[in-house]
Amino acid sequence: MNFYKNMKKGAIVVAHFGTTHQDTKEKTIDIINKKMSKEFEKLDFFQVYTSRIINRILAKRSVENLNTSQMLEALKNQGYKHVIIQPTYIINGTEMEALKREVEQYSDYFEDIRVGTPLLTSTEDYFEVIKVIFEENVDLT
Template identity: 45%
Template sequence: MSKKALFMVHFGTTHNDTRELTIDKMNKKFADEFKEYDLFTAYTSRIVLKRLKDRGENYSTPLKVLNALADQGYEELLIQTSHVIPGIEYENLVREVNSFSDKFKTVKIGKPLLYYIDDYKKCVEALAEEYVPKNKKEALVLVCHGTDSPLATSYAMIEYVFSDCGYDNVFVVCTTAYPLMDSLIKKLKKAGIEEITLAPFMFVAGEHAKKDMAVTYKEELEENGFKVNQVILKGLGEFDAIQNIFLNHLKLAIEKDDKDIADFKKEYTNKYL
């Protein structure tokens, strides 16, 4: 019988409270779903790994785990990330996994949270009832990590899909790249928003949520005349519906090989031309 590994990969966090509610919760959910697989975990953020190591907590990188799995004779590998978008961290993970393509019999990788069009709609469904203010003068501002990758468009798209679903008082701001706070403030004023609810659009409610969002962003919004009614410190990973999106991605990867865009275009070119 071949050895099977379930490899859970996270950006990581230095905050134990949110880790227990998100990362640990997701690891358990997947381990319960794939009981015949041995569970392994890793963090991709080098900054998080260093800070954890400095306080005596050692977590592995994906490369270390992949090497260990190959050395221990594992043949079947399931990999699921909790990254929100298929950006730089996810691209690096895929590159590292591909470098081990000859070490394992089968490797299946589940996509990040926002990959397929339906993922955006499912996120709206998961968050809208609890998060979106009923008062149209009050906005929900989702604080995202941001990225320098072209996949930064994913953050603008989640705002677009909220609007398309009838929630036109939902806005996005990022801690990195675009859109930043100056863009957000202009949009809020143009929309006639007076009050704000802040919530993280991140898997964990860690450093960015507790400091950038709950302190810096709150103060900046208040300085610009907005009343911040609520700051929600709840990571996306606390929502069962969000974790189910990840779970469905891994199940989809197991069921069939993912088609890349080139295959998709070729299929439809042959069909219609």
């Protein structure tokens, strides 16, 4: 995925389902965001929460999180031409399909817009996760 290294005005958007619990956010989403922004350091980093329910609950607490459409609209208006959207979903499912449909509505506004895959997309992905678990000696009990 080195195509992004020469991009001008490129963005990485990490799409999380979201959480309403600050402690969970710190242990999961914040760590993922930190690693992603470091890995894609040449791109401007953004995040979205895709759950309408979570965004609504957070809005009541005066915590603003843009949804995917709002973020893509903002990136379009700011002149971004290249966008990578990487979901943090575990599997392909309803949320992933909804994300793809939402992104498709904006495909004409960017030179290149790509959506990454969830963690467990191929059979090999399952074996890789099992390997990491065993290598880390994770106690599953």
